[in-house]
Amino acid sequence: MTTGTKAEPRSDEDRRARILDATWQLIAERGFHAVRIADIAKVCGTSTGTVHYYFPGKNDVLAEALKYCVDRAFARQSTQLRAVHNAHERLLKLIDMQLPRVGQVRDEWAIWLQYWAEATIRPEFRPAHNEYYARWQETVRRIVQRGQRQGIFRADADPHVVALRLTALTDGAAIQVLTGVPGMTIGTMRELLVDFVHQELVAGAR
Numbered sequence: 644m645t646t647g648t649k650a651e652p653r654s655d656e657d658r659r660a661r662i663l664d665a666t667w668q669l670i671a672e673r674g675f676h677a678v679r680i681a682d683i684a685k686v687c688g689t690s691t692g693t694v695h696y697y698f699p700g701k702n703d704v705l706a707e708a709l710k711y712c713v714d715r716a717f718a719r720q721s722t723q724l725r726a727v728h729n730a731h732e733r734l735l736k737l738i739d740m741q742l743p744r745v746g747q748v749r750d751e752w753a754i755w756l757q758y759w760a761e762a763t764i765r766p767e768f769r770p771a772h773n774e775y776y777a778r779w780q781e782t783v784r785r786i787v788q789r790g791q792r793q794g795i796f797r798a799d800a801d802p803h804v805v806a807l808r809l810t811a812l813t814d815g816a817a818i819q820v821l822t823g824v825p826g827m828t829i830g831t832m833r834e835l836l837v838d839f840v841h842q843e844l845v846a847g848a849r
Contacts, residue, residue, distance in 0.1 A: 737786065
């Protein structure tokens, strides 16, 4: 990660976004509780006072950075999904976008893991967490319903149940990949999810 080499942001919104962008990347690299305000300031090429100007306390900037990362990932993925007309292909595209390959997506998964951990012990994190989860499941539900309208997916499949199971399966497999569980690779994860889609939605569809 570069430090202090970018041009100075021109507006409060730009400065705030730079702080959040630097913070979520630091969280992904070092962990939620290991990131200090001084670390954030150094990456941004600014002072700790500037960081505190936008975010009064450490927990404020860390919590907002988690939300910022998730919102950006959702926006990026939504744009890419809308470009795919066929519902089956769109669902496979969604699966591919969830695979924790090295790089941005793996870093975003690292953020999710830490969000889960914080929400487990800090109730104030749960409303935002549950909102994100509902949005993730709604994305799957809408794709399933789209496939049923297109005649690609089985008409008797329950979109709500499929969304619940597919998101749970995705999260569980990703955790195993990220924690190095023997036998669970990115390829195995993809095969598991694609097979689920085939068995629940494609097999027997007219």
